[in-house]
Amino acid sequence: MADAKTAPAGGQARPREQWTGQVGFILAAIGSAVGLGNIWRFPGVAYENGGGAFLIPYLVALITAGIPILFLDYAIGHRFRGSAPTAFRRLGGPRGRWLESLGWFQVAIAFVIAIYYAVVVAWAVSYFVFSFDLRWGEDPAGFFLGEYVRVGDPGFSLEFVPGVLIPLAIVWIATIAVLAAGVAKGLQRTNVIALPVLLIAFLVLVIRALFLDGAAEGLNALFTPDWAALGDPNVWIAAYSQIFFSLSIAFGIMITYASYRRRRSNLTSPGLVVAFANSSFEILAGIGVFATLGFFAFQQSIQVSELENLTGVTLSFITFPAIVAQMPGGPIFGALFFGSLTLAGFTSLISVLQVVSAGIQEKLGISPRVAALTLGPVCAILSILLFSTTTGLLALDVTDQWANNIGIVASAVLMTILVVWVFRRGDVLRRHLNAVSTFKVGRVWVFLVGVVAPIVLGYMLISRIVTLIIEGYGDLPSWYLGVFGWGTVALLVILAVVCSVVPWRRRPDDFAPWPALPETKSEKEVAR
Amino acid sequence: MSGIAILFLILSILLIWGGLVASTIFLGLRPQVASYPPGGEDDHREDMGIIEHDT
Numbered sequence: 001m002a003d004a005k006t007a008p009a010g011g012q013a014r015p016r017e018q019w020t021g022q023v024g025f026i027l028a029a030i031g032s033a034v035g036l037g038n039i040w041r042f043p044g045v046a047y048e049n050g051g052g053a054f055l056i057p058y059l060v061a062l063i064t065a066g067i068p069i070l071f072l073d074y075a076i077g078h079r080f081r082g083s084a085p086t087a088f089r090r091l092g093g094p095r096g097r098w099l100e101s102l103g104w105f106q107v108a109i110a111f112v113i114a115i116y117y118a119v120v121v122a123w124a125v126s127y128f129v130f131s132f133d134l135r136w137g138e139d140p141a142g143f144f145l146g147e148y149v150r151v152g153d154p155g156f157s158l159e160f161v162p163g164v165l166i167p168l169a170i171v172w173i174a175t176i177a178v179l180a181a182g183v184a185k186g187l188q189r190t191n192v193i194a195l196p197v198l199l200i201a202f203l204v205l206v207i208r209a210l211f212l213d214g215a216a217e218g219l220n221a222l223f224t225p226d227w228a229a230l231g232d233p234n235v236w237i238a239a240y241s242q243i244f245f246s247l248s249i250a251f252g253i254m255i256t257y258a259s260y261r262r263r264r265s266n267l268t269s270p271g272l273v274v275a276f277a278n279s280s281f282e283i284l285a286g287i288g289v290f291a292t293l294g295f296f297a298f299q300q301s302i303q304v305s306e307l308e309n310l311t312g313v314t315l316s317f318i319t320f321p322a323i324v325a326q327m328p329g330g331p332i333f334g335a336l337f338f339g340s341l342t343l344a345g346f347t348s349l350i351s352v353l354q355v356v357s358a359g360i361q362e363k364l365g366i367s368p369r370v371a372a373l374t375l376g377p378v379c380a381i382l383s384i385l386l387f388s389t390t391t392g393l394l395a396l397d398v399t400d401q402w403a404n405n406i407g408i409v410a411s412a413v414l415m416t417i418l419v420v421w422v423f424r425r426g427d428v429l430r431r432h433l434n435a436v437s438t439f440k441v442g443r444v445w446v447f448l449v450g451v452v453a454p455i456v457l458g459y460m461l462i463s464r465i466v467t468l469i470i471e472g473y474g475d476l477p478s479w480y481l482g483v484f485g486w487g488t489v490a491l492l493v494i495l496a497v498v499c500s501v502v503p504w505r506r507r508p509d510d511f512a513p514w515p516a517l518p519e520t521k522s523e524k525e526v527a528r
Numbered sequence: 529m530s531g532i533a534i535l536f537l538i539l540s541i542l543l544i545w546g547g548l549v550a551s552t553i554f555l556g557l558r559p560q561v562a563s564y565p566p567g568g569e570d571d572h573r574e575d576m577g578i579i580e581h582d583t
Contacts, residue, residue: 015570018570022555022559050534051533051537052532052533052536052537052539053536054539055536055539055540055543058546059543089575101543103566214529215530219529219531219533219537220530220533222533223529223533223534223536223537223540224530224532225535225536225538262570263569263570264560264564264566264568265560266558266560266561268561269551269554269555269558269559272551272553272554272555273548273551273552273555275551276544276545276547276548277548277550279544279547279548280544280545280546280548282547283540283541283544286540288538367539391571420561435561435564435565436558436561436564437561438554438558438560438561439556439558495566513565514565514566514567514568515564515565516565516567
């Protein structure tokens with residue numbers, strides 16, 4: 001690695017940015033965790049994987065993987081006080097500076113996710129506006145695929161769709177403005193305003209949904225347990241996947257967020273609040289979405305089980321508009337739903353991009369404003385070029401599959417194995433958590449992050465890779481999956497390597513973690 | 529709604545929302561540890577401070 005200066009050149013060190021307090025951090029962390037997946041993924045996943053019985057694997061996954069990995073992220077970010085690359089480099093110590101590359105791998109995942117996640121937020125903004133005059137008319141599927149995103153054949157087109165491009169540009173301008181304002185005045189302030197608004201809007205939506213005809217049948221479908229499902233390993237994997245993808249863990253967000261906490265900060269107790277708040281919103285979304293779907297089934301005189309398109313993009317942009325069109329007071333209901341989707345998506349988007357911003361701020365020694373004004377336009381241009389065209393929807397779908405199911409899961413497996421087994425930092429991180437937190441974690445936490453998490457996530461990763469290789473994805477041509485799917489994974493690895501060899505403006509190695517904790521025998525061996 | 533569906537609706541609310549309430553109360557009662565290890569004042573010079581350039 002090239003030499004870097006050890007002192008700031010041409011300027012003076014400025015205090016590290018901080019949340020203004022515990023509540024600000026908790027709101028920002030909840031804002032990051034509560035995203036599109038809470039609203040459009042959880043209800044359908046729970047329904048298709050045992051209904052009420054899904055609660056059991058879901059809670060097991062939350063306690064054995066979700067919360068433990070969340071604590072691991074917090075511990076790494078807080079002890080080593082930096083973005084993912086800085087924190088992992090410091091964690092690796094003098095013999096393991098290469099661990100920085102894992103941090104850049106996480107930054108690369110965040111970069112890729114941000115450029116397509118913004119597009120979905122832009123769709124939600126458009127549909128929020130469309131709600132007021134029910135622009136989709138009698139054929140929401142035809143409107144979304146044909147008139148709105150104008151989906152074309154797989155390929156790469158430069159035929160831009162103005163209806164997507166304009167809201168996308170607005171989303172990027174807002175995102176850059178928030179990031180440029182910094183942690184306290186940008187991220188925290190946005191969440192302090194957006195999160196209560198989101199909660200109130202969604203509560204109004206759920207209460208309205210509960211009084212619709214057929215709502216009880218929808219809830220009946222969601223909460224009736226299918227005990228046989230508990231014997232299916234895929235149901236357990238679905239539960240671990242839902243918890244894992246929902247909590248914003250293992251790709252740098254919570255490491256970055258925890259690094260902005262003061263040293264003398266409680267970590268685990270706020271972590272429990274964040275984790276349960278995220279799941280509480282999922283339960284709320286399940287009630288709201290299935291009460292609404294019950295109404296839809298009632299209107300068509302069919303069973304809820306006969307409905308299709310119950311998750312993801314199709315649920316939000318095809319099924320829900322169809323329901324809204326049939327509903328008394330539909331425009332208001334639609335505005336509440338798409339407004340909620342916009343807020344949930346935006347608060348997650350800014351957290352994803354903060355991972356990238358923090359990484360380059362520390363590597364290049366630049367301010368949040370400079371980082372936002374250089375990184376933001378690059379992301380915006382890529383986002384517009386790739387995803388606001390007639391081929392954008394397919395590209396987005398494929399990139400999302402690979403970045404999430406391979407990128408993030410691989411990142412989690414690597415992180416848990418390297419931190420716990422290779423660098424033997426499990427116990428020191430456990431003692432770090434206990435030194436500053438009121439909710440103490442025992443040695444079982446190290447077992448959960450070092451054994452249970454890599455086994456479950458490793459199985460998820462391998463089974464997904466095998467499935468994608470053998471079966472492909474969505475009947476799309478293999479060359480297309482090679483470019484946008486496997487190409488995304490290759491890009492993540494290349495970015496991780498390239499960013500690792502770029503010299504630091506000021507190397508972050510002269511650093512003493514606090515509190516000073518005596519090393520165990522195995523930690524000393526690794527250090528030698 | 530069937531009885532079993534109502535039961536699981538209530539169970540979900542009690543366990544998940546109850547977990548949120550319990551963790552919030554726990555945090556309110558114990559917002560920070562009684563005593564921290566020595567040090568730990570936020571001396572920002574130890575962090576990799578963001579460099580301000582004179583432009």
